[in-house]
Amino acid sequence: MDPQRPVDQVRRFSHEAMATIFEVHAWHPDARYAAQAAQAAFDLVDRLEHDLSRFRANSDITRVNHLAAGERTRVAPSTLECLVIARHLFHLTGGAFDVSLGTGLLSLACEVEDMTVGMTRTGVRVDLGGIGKGYAVDLMSGVLEEWGLTHVLVHGGFSSVLALSAPPGLDGWPLTFSHPGAPPRVLARLSVKQLALGASGLRKGDHIVDPRTGEPVRGRLAAWAAVPRPASADEGPRAGPRQRPTAITDALATACMLLSVDEIQGLCAQNPGLEAWIVANPDGGAIGNAQMLHFGR
Amino acid sequence: MAAENEHGKPPGGAGGPRKLDRREVLAGLSTVPALGLFGYAWQKQRHYQRARADAAVTPAATGDVQEINVALLGAGAQGQVLVDAMLRIPGLRFRAVCDVWAEYNLRRVVNSLTRFGHEPNGYEDYREMLDKESELDAVVIATPDFWHAQHTVDCLKAGKHVYCEKEMSNTLEGARRMVLAARETGKLLQIGHQRRSNPRYLHCYDKLLGEAKLLGRIVTVNGQWNRAVAPDLGAPSRYAIPEARLRHYGFKDMAQFRNWRWYRGLGGGPIVDLGSHQIDIYTWFLGANPSGVMASGGLLYHDPATHEWYDTVMAVYDYDTPAGPVKAYYQTQTTNGSQGYFENFMGDQGTLLISESEVNYAGQLYRDPNAPAWDRWIQEGYITAPRIQEARALEDGAVADVRESVSPDQHTVPVVLRDPYHQPHLQNFFDAVRGTGTLNCPPEVGYESAVSVLKVNDAIEAKSRLAFTADDFHV
Numbered sequence: 001m002d003p004q005r006p007v008d009q010v011r012r013f014s015h016e017a018m019a020t021i022f023e024v025h026a027w028h029p030d031a032r033y034a035a036q037a038a039q040a041a042f043d044l045v046d047r048l049e050h051d052l053s054r055f056r057a058n059s060d061i062t063r064v065n066h067l068a069a070g071e072r073t074r075v076a077p078s079t080l081e082c083l084v085i086a087r088h089l090f091h092l093t094g095g096a097f098d099v100s101l102g103t104g105l106l107s108l109a110c111e112v113e114d115m116t117v118g119m120t121r122t123g124v125r126v127d128l129g130g131i132g133k134g135y136a137v138d139l140m141s142g143v144l145e146e147w148g149l150t151h152v153l154v155h156g157g158f159s160s161v162l163a164l165s166a167p168p169g170l171d172g173w174p175l176t177f178s179h180p181g182a183p184p185r186v187l188a189r190l191s192v193k194q195l196a197l198g199a200s201g202l203r204k205g206d207h208i209v210d211p212r213t214g215e216p217v218r219g220r221l222a223a224w225a226a227v228p229r230p231a232s233a234d235e236g237p238r239a240g241p242r243q244r245p246t247a248i249t250d251a252l253a254t255a256c257m258l259l260s261v262d263e264i265q266g267l268c269a270q271n272p273g274l275e276a277w278i279v280a281n282p283d284g285g286a287i288g289n290a291q292m293l294h295f296g297r
Numbered sequence: 298m299a300a301e302n303e304h305g306k307p308p309g310g311a312g313g314p315r316k317l318d319r320r321e322v323l324a325g326l327s328t329v330p331a332l333g334l335f336g337y338a339w340q341k342q343r344h345y346q347r348a349r350a351d352a353a354v355t356p357a358a359t360g361d362v363q364e365i366n367v368a369l370l371g372a373g374a375q376g377q378v379l380v381d382a383m384l385r386i387p388g389l390r391f392r393a394v395c396d397v398w399a400e401y402n403l404r405r406v407v408n409s410l411t412r413f414g415h416e417p418n419g420y421e422d423y424r425e426m427l428d429k430e431s432e433l434d435a436v437v438i439a440t441p442d443f444w445h446a447q448h449t450v451d452c453l454k455a456g457k458h459v460y461c462e463k464e465m466s467n468t469l470e471g472a473r474r475m476v477l478a479a480r481e482t483g484k485l486l487q488i489g490h491q492r493r494s495n496p497r498y499l500h501c502y503d504k505l506l507g508e509a510k511l512l513g514r515i516v517t518v519n520g521q522w523n524r525a526v527a528p529d530l531g532a533p534s535r536y537a538i539p540e541a542r543l544r545h546y547g548f549k550d551m552a553q554f555r556n557w558r559w560y561r562g563l564g565g566g567p568i569v570d571l572g573s574h575q576i577d578i579y580t581w582f583l584g585a586n587p588s589g590v591m592a593s594g595g596l597l598y599h600d601p602a603t604h605e606w607y608d609t610v611m612a613v614y615d616y617d618t619p620a621g622p623v624k625a626y627y628q629t630q631t632t633n634g635s636q637g638y639f640e641n642f643m644g645d646q647g648t649l650l651i652s653e654s655e656v657n658y659a660g661q662l663y664r665d666p667n668a669p670a671w672d673r674w675i676q677e678g679y680i681t682a683p684r685i686q687e688a689r690a691l692e693d694g695a696v697a698d699v700r701e702s703v704s705p706d707q708h709t710v711p712v713v714l715r716d717p718y719h720q721p722h723l724q725n726f727f728d729a730v731r732g733t734g735t736l737n738c739p740p741e742v743g744y745e746s747a748v749s750v751l752k753v754n755d756a757i758e759a760k761s762r763l764a765f766t767a768d769d770f771h772v
Binding site: 036037038062073148 | 374381385409412414529531533655656716
């Protein structure tokens with residue numbers, strides 16, 4: 001290998017959090033500095049997990065989940081922002097993406113002024129599993145940029161991906177989408193930069209429940225969503241969901257497992273820049289025959 | 298038997314109370330609504346949460362609470378943890394933040410507080426802060442250990458109450474000065490051993506060990522904090538502190554500033570950073586200071602050019618408790634994080650395995666099969682009903698109900714902390730400032746803990762057992 005090639009200076013750093021593996025791929029001439037920057041980003045994920053996890057007895061989300069009607073609790077700005085984005089996506093997808101899984105997301109009152117979450121009825125349960133990883137990836141990218149690392153790709157569990165600038169000498173970060181069947185085969189090759197990607201699917205033998213009906217999803221094997229990364233990142237809950245593109249694609253990929261082809265088409269038409277891909281298996285026929293469909297752009 | 302079967306009536310007569318065996322009682326208990334079964338624990342939990350519920354709202358909504366003007370001195374990672382917890386406590390007004398890393402830490406924490414409606418002034422020099430912020434009631438200190446004594450003493454002498462992170466100081470001389478300054482000024486000084494205010498730990502201390510004495514005679518303790526390898530802390534290069542300022546505050550360069558915990562004269566290494574919390578719990582729960590310690594440790598893995606303290610430490614304390622002698626083992630290593638951190642107390646009747654990190658260790662309790670039954674404590678709500686019950690005989694006269702093999706009883710601590718780990722301890726401090734509480738970790742207690750913990754590094758160096766005298770723990 002030619003040691004001068006910039007692509008050989010892409011370093012990979014891995015960290016376990018949120019029940020998966022987070023990775024930073026970074027091009028930087030100083031390996032030690034890059035490792036420290038990645039560690040600072042991983043430390044942030046650990047702090048986020050502590051606030052966002054419903055499995056921790058003293059997380060913000062556990063406290064929210066224990067609120068009775070009329071009660072409220074103060075949360076970290078990041079928790080509030082994540083909930084605000086989740087509500088936005090609930091509306092955008094007609095309820096197909098619902099972090100409360102049908103228990104009543106609209107009973108949550110997010111008060112940006114005093115950073116509290118209030119509850120108007122008892123029994124709402126929030127699980128940020130469908131958006132937290134993407135949100136974490138967005139915030140990690142902010143840390144890495146602060147450290148001066150711009151040729152970076154960050155992902156959480158391979159399903160929430162954010163590409164910043166490509167490594168020098170490359171047009172983009174090379175990625176693939178593969179068919180979820182066994183053995184997997186590559187359906188698409190991409191070269192991406194300044195782009196957020198989310199993926200969802202039934203690869204692990206698990207199932208996705210449609211929060212609108214309570215029924216498991218059928219006829220859809222995998223879905224991806226992508227949006228361009230906005231030019232400059234504002235901070236905080238007032239910044240608006242666009243500034244958190246990986247949180248958005250994380251959630252929209254899940255929604256694209258549920259939405260009809262027409263609905264996905266409509267979503268992409270109303271949101272310029274949004275792209276989606278699905279592997280549909282409408283009649284429950286042989287998985288190998290499932291077709292990949294592309295929307296947007 | 299035949300007659301009962303014919304009439305289809307349970308023993309005890311028609312409509313009369315049926316005698317339940319232990320198995321049924323315990324099985325039934327586990328489904329009783331919370332108030333009945335976990336009466337005490339539930340109410341304690343409820344009381345704590347109710348008191349905290351108001352914390353969720355803005356200070357304006359809690360008008361009857363005396364507002365306390367606070368400053369944060371030291372806005373690094375730990376300072377930010379404390380701020381996160383304090384933002385959930387009602388009646389606090391952040392007036393100032395001080396950090397020598399003005400380019401980064403200071404800016405971040407000031408911005409964060411501003412989002413929550415505070416308008417803190419930022420300072421690089423704490424003396425300037427004390428001069429200008431005359432209205433401060435309290436200062437929360439989270440600076441490197443070697444600054445604790447001077448920062449604390451100066452704040453106390455300026456008339457402020459102080460919450461200071463552990464370790465109280467990197468030297469006993471410094472810790473002693475802090476105790477004396479608190480006494481001289483009459484101001485409050487809380488040391489940040491936050492488990493002492495954690496309702497889960499308080500429940501174990503007051504109820505499980507104190508009242509119920511569930512473990513019987515405690516003979517051994519073991520605990521650990523295992524941490525995975527991580528790169529040294531760095532800093533975004535654009536925010537480096539100018540060298541002159543670093544030297545002014547006692548650091549030779551940016552790398553040492555970021556990793557001060559590893560340097561002699563600045564910190565105490567992992568045994569002090571991590572072990573201090575847990576060895577403090579050993580002493581608290583055992584009700585005695587240690588009488589001696591032997592320890593082995595070394596820098597087995599990390600680069601000696603950037604790590605002066607031991608990355609691996611194994612220590613054994615002797616305690617002469619009122620109940621008898623105890624051996625207490627503690628280890629910390631920084632090369633493998635498996636099994637995390639916990640404290641494990643073992644008596645002749647039972648075991649308590651607890652950790653601040655409830656997600657990993659929920660507070661498991663194991664009863665020795667020959668120990669007296671814990672039914673009463675289950676009914677009082679001190680511990681949860683066992684997940685699996687013993688297969689006691691269902692009929693009088695039978696020796697056993699023969700069935701699939703059962704596991705020994707396992708119970709857990711029923712009290713849950715819903716708030717950030719440091720919030721109860723900070724709340725305890727601010728309650729004391731308002732005159733509505735007493736400190737859970739006053740400087741005398743923090744001093745005793747520092748004596749116990751700092752001695753480990755001495756014992757490693759000495760390669761022999763070092764003894765404590767009662768006088769060692771007194772100021």
